[in-house]
Amino acid sequence: MAVIGVVAANRLVSSSFHRLDIDLGRPFTFRPGQFVMVNGAGPRALTFSRPFSILAAEGSVLSLLYRVVGRGTAELAAMAPGDAVSVLGPLGEPFPEPMAAQVTILLGGGVGLPPVHAWWRRWGRPGDVACFGARSGAEVPWDLLGDAWRVSVDDPDGLAPGRRAEVGVVTTLVPEAGELPATSPVVVLACGPLPLLRAAAALARARGWRCLVSLEEHMGCGYGVCKGCVVRVADGAGERNATCCHDGPVFDAADVCLLAPREGGSA
Amino acid sequence: MAVIGVVAANRLVSSSFHRLDIDLGRPFTFRPGQFVMVNGAGPRALTFSRPFSILAAEGSVLSLLYRVVGRGTAELAAMAPGDAVSVLGPLGEPFPEPMAAQVTILLGGGVGLPPVHAWWRRWGRPGDVACFGARSGAEVPWDLLGDAWRVSVDDPDGLAPGRRAEVGVVTTLVPEAGELPATSPVVVLACGPLPLLRAAAALARARGWRCLVSLEEHMGCGYGVCKGCVVRVADGAGERNATCCHDGPVFDAADVCLLAPREGGSA
Amino acid sequence: MKRPGWWSLDMGAPFRLGPRVLPGRVWTASGCFGYGLAAHDFVAADGSGPYAGLGAVVTKTVTPQPRTGNPMPRLVETACGALNSIGLENVGFEAFLATVLPELEARGVPTIVSLAATRPDDFGPMARRLHEAASGFAHWHGVELNLSCPNVAEGGHDFGSSPDTVARCVAAARACLPDRALLAKLTPNTADIAALAAAARDAGVDAVAAINTVVGLDVDLATGQPHLPRRFGGYSGAAIQPIALAKVDQVVRGAGVPVVGVGGIASVEDAVKFFALGAVAVQVGTAQMRDPFAAAHVAAAIGQWSSS
């Protein structure tokens, strides 16, 4: 099930986002919000594979979007077409399909874009609002977003000529409640750094919208067996540990604590 | 002193011999018989560097000849021009310069060619006899040998058209004593697998020639500090442990035991 | 790899472990494959499942009461291994018995149940309950006593490093487990593992498993503090293989009890090293987290070798 695929392409799509296309040699299907565990093959494998949300899959080719932050992502960035790469997945609970008449607000921050982007491509409707926030103008992967996405940046530096972005946090892109159809249920789907998820959850709570967040925990196995990625969940069934990889990564924002561990969260 | 060089070229020069050219960025000089310790740079470094005899050095470019036998040599073979490579050296005791009127018989077996080849290029004279033995015809690196070398092969398979090689062990290439100038001191310099060194030593002993051999031990440091590469030496100064890397790799065949460890040698 | 010339173990012959015959000599290790169920619908490219050829799945250690485990983060990757501080998070013995073990039985997964407790005398009642509740199960082959988890605050460490305590745990379980295999999993964090193995042997185990994780620590450069809130974690993976091989050798030659080798096994080559030293079976731990089929691949590669 850890399939050995072959790198088809691996290139920068913005100042710091890399897109990796992997040919798995057999058809690959997924549901938006799911992820894969990725590793080098053979002696290049790290002890743990790394989780990456699925950006897209066409036929046998799986696409990921990543930023280099450490050893594993540096090794990914060093891969060239033809290199073997190990892929386990699709894994995890996806974002739900939209209900009838639902208006969906998509919030993606940084490399949190893939799951919401995939959702929007699969289920998005004309009334939905897709928002993306980046650290800088240079970081925005315009080819993926096209004109359909609202974009915010912390710092407009490097913004491509002719492109527009709000300066500020991504939640400033969200329309007021009054701008949305009054009778539609509104659902927020968010993926990105914790401050983004917290802002999304707060905004949704204030307006009575449902909010689903995709969480990140450093993972060991990615398929629910090691209990290395637990998040504290409190819902109707009581308080308990859930695995981010198997019970998540998508959770109802109302059920989870969105403080960072060192801020008093899961520790 | 472990200099980080850059791979200038890395290619097959016969069916199984690779030639690696490393640009060290500063002039490199050596004496034939010396070696370098080679490793990947940074996170690609193995715990121990690997020893390789110096084939040649021109300006800042060092050349090695190697065969893939395990992890370290496989990593070497995977290196591409531009890759960083760590080089420590030159190390070890070289083959001696020829005395006046000396006739030298060079015997190289397999990837034992570099030290004798380097000696021949540096000190070789018209009366010297250069002999190379390979496992098969396909393994012979003709571009290095040209016409000056006598060649033997265990198996003529793959011999390049127009090329000639004796079938048999490399010592069969050595001329009879009567074919050499009667008054010249004859010295045999040998490098290759143990059976070759044993045959060279036996032949030299029988004819009263001096024989110097370049030994191989798996090495830890290569510069004399770990005592991981000792060979038992018995000479005028008594019996003792010598380091292959620092006291050798060149030893007088009369002073060392040429049985393999598991045949009752250094163990 | 091809069968080495010196190989003498007959992989085709029935593999007897105490009162049971197990379907194979390659197992998954406790804690690295959960309760053995999360991967049940994974399918390899050749159509085989993750249990193909496995001798046993050793389930995640269960304790008398459910445990929520240690604070996060619980895992740190190191240069060629990992530290874990899971803290024996588990559903508890009764829930395991009620829901997990029957499902493993229903799916035909060969199972060794890993048990831990804070007092030696707790092992008797747990073994008895198992014997009562699951004696009809065809795929439940035995019990592995986890006498060695370094992550449990209340004693874990010293617990398993005294031959006396090891003997008491084993004796308590053995008395209630007449017809299943009994293993004791030993700690490597001791100067004399052979003494622990001898104690387990004399108290009646059918085999010992060696090794559990090695006590380790890693520092977060960003904070200057240990990565793990509990400071120490259990070190596993390729890095500990030479330590595991040394401990297995000490037990095989020093205590003469059958040994199941664990520690840094990811490939058939790794497994063969343990068999070469005399291990009767092996377990794949950390490598199973990276690839749910790791043990199955080892089993497939080695399974066809016979001594003839």
Next chain:
Amino acid sequence: MKRPGWWSLDMGAPFRLGPRVLPGRVWTASGCFGYGLAAHDFVAADGSGPYAGLGAVVTKTVTPQPRTGNPMPRLVETACGALNSIGLENVGFEAFLATVLPELEARGVPTIVSLAATRPDDFGPMARRLHEAASGFAHWHGVELNLSCPNVAEGGHDFGSSPDTVARCVAAARACLPDRALLAKLTPNTADIAALAAAARDAGVDAVAAINTVVGLDVDLATGQPHLPRRFGGYSGAAIQPIALAKVDQVVRGAGVPVVGVGGIASVEDAVKFFALGAVAVQVGTAQMRDPFAAAHVAAAIGQWSSS
């Protein structure tokens, strides 16, 4: 790396170790840099030598009599470390005193002399001889008692794992070494390294060095036998770093004695982890074999950090 925000050690201040002030906190470890002389004419690209910035070269352990060491092969590389079975090959204490130590002094190499013996009482006379012969040496700073080499058949292993013996060795040396630093190098092959450190502390060491190599074994797939004729070797390199960090932490917090950290240090990042736990100095071992300038590089990188 840049100085981390939490860093508080003043690398500019004199580094006092017992009765001496040493020139630095980054040392080479015993056995991985010989007697410190083989590399003396190596020159880095920037013209510096291999001793630049080093606090000390800990010389290869010498014993009362010369030793020829263990049979070959003596080294095996593993996935991310190595096993060695050198067997304390050395020229013997008297030859060391006559020829090696004076040359180190002449070259101005800051030196800690590593000593081993098979009986605790041997350490007294060796320390006394050193004191007599080298008390005028400016660059000889102290003695490290190797109480932990796992490769010496006659006792090495058990020798250093008893707090009693550790205390006797330290006391014997301390009595004869009034004006040099005294260190005891501890074995990690014990369940309780803090107890050893406490014994060394009470007997009068100025610091302990932790750790020596971990007992390990590797199997040669071609033969099915251990690679090393003596079966076991000492495991070192990156793979043991988490174990060394754990042991250092146990000693710092459990015995309150200054600790010199050793184990898997190859880079400034590695060294910083040990300092973060409270080590007063560090030693570079196996990495020094790959690069004679490894310790000097670490020293250069860290040397300019001060606490201000």
